[in-house]
Amino acid sequence: MSKLKVGVIGCGSIAKHRHLPEYANNSEVEIVAVCDIVEERVHEFAKVYSAKAYTSYDELLLSPDVDAVSVCTPNYLHAPISIAALKAGKHVLCEKPMATSSEDAEKMIEAAKENNKKLMIAHNQRFVPSHQKARQLIEAGEVGKIYSFRTAFGHGGPEGWSADGSESWFFRKEEAFIGAMGDLGVHKTDLLRFVLGEEFVEVGAFIETSAKQNTDVDDTAVCVLKTKSGIIGTLAASWSYVASEDNSTIIYGEKAILRLEDDPVNSLVVQYKTGEVVKYELGGIQTNEAGGQNNTQVIDQFVSAILQNKDVPVSGEEGMKSLQVVLAALESNETKRITSLS
Structure with a gap:
């Protein structure tokens, strides 16, 4: 089975301490893309993980190489980026809170259904x-x-x-x-x-x-x-x-x-x-804290749900409630x- 190709959108602390290292530690994953509006930051992570650097998430989502993305941006961007990613045919793991309104949360759930992609919320x-x-x-x-x-x-x-x-x-x-x-x-x-x-x-x-x-x-x-x-x-x-x-x-x-x-x-x-x-x-x-227990299981659960085509443990509906x-x-x-x- 070929590896799941993943992109991480937003390279702040949650990506740095959780998403990127946990993807890197998962043998079934290849990190192919990282995206952040801070150019210096994104190039640094691109180098560490041998991934392609993007400063525009729209451009990242156009890449046929990316199967799934983590959305690790400020809260107000969670819904628009997740919806765009689902429409672009990518599976989405979104940080919490999944959205800033029930309406946006519902749109995310709909986008996942319509495009037959998995949407998981990172409630660790x-x-x-x-x-x-x-x-x-x-x-x-x-x-x-x-x-x-x-x-x-x-x-x-x-x-x-x-x-x-x-x-x-x-x-x-x-x-x-x-x-x-x-x-x-x-x-x-x-x-x-x-x-x-x-x-x-x-x-x-x-x-x-x-x-x-x-x-x-x-x-x-x-x-x-x-x-x-x-x-x-x-x-x-x-x-x-x-x-x-x-x-x-x-x-x-x-x-x-x-x-x-x-x-x-x-x-x-x-x-x-x-x-x-x-x-x-x-x-x-x-x-x-440094040296804290680092595997939250969130990434591993998301990856296995995609590769084994099973339900994600924290669905969009759960995140919305x-x-x-x-x-x-x-x-x-x-x-x-x-x-x-x-």
Whole structure:
């Protein structure tokens, strides 16, 4: 079987730390094209990966050599570039949040269907071992009825991690559309939907810009979420956690409490009502620090879905449902009312 030929559009941090090295480590992939509007940056990556450099994604998409692309651009370009790529007959792996509106997300899903190409959204939290294990325990009835949860995703902000530091597009509303809620919150809405196996029906949110200067996007958000069966809980997303990252989730059930990524050694701790405590050392969550666990599985899953012609594990529909929870949170903050997700 010949190798899958891949292009990466947008050569910022997520491409540098995730997409490019993970494609390079996959023996079934050949990186043939890289694209970025910053000429110096794209030529640097082209050299490292022996790929062709483009400064226009339209030109890259015209290349018959490219089978699939990763879209790693600022948020406002996710939908237009993904749609153009699907129409050009390429499979697409798009970074999260997949779009800046439900309408655009729907257009992406339609474009994938019409052109019979795969569209996957890069929600990597689903593949974290502790999260997979928690879902299995819940599905198996180990936790009993779920009552409540709390989840948080916070760090010091994109200036510590983005390719452009404090000048990053993350801080410009017209390019990012949404701040910490889009960067981190959407990871957690997706994770909760995955682990709980339920959809959210109502959202209440407070969203502020309190920690960062000179930006019009949110940096601190707290949401209250309710699922169809009545599970209620909180989600915090923040760029104002200055000392260390928090990426934990705690699920409170009838028979047990699950603590995910809450302990530095045991990525899942199950505290049973009986008093028994079971600790799982499953390997940590992927981190952005050098030497962090680098394979998110996202790339490998995308590649095998294409080569084996099977469904992608995080479809456009799934990405859209996770995005819609975030959009509902924004609406709740604006209207100062609880927002219903129909």
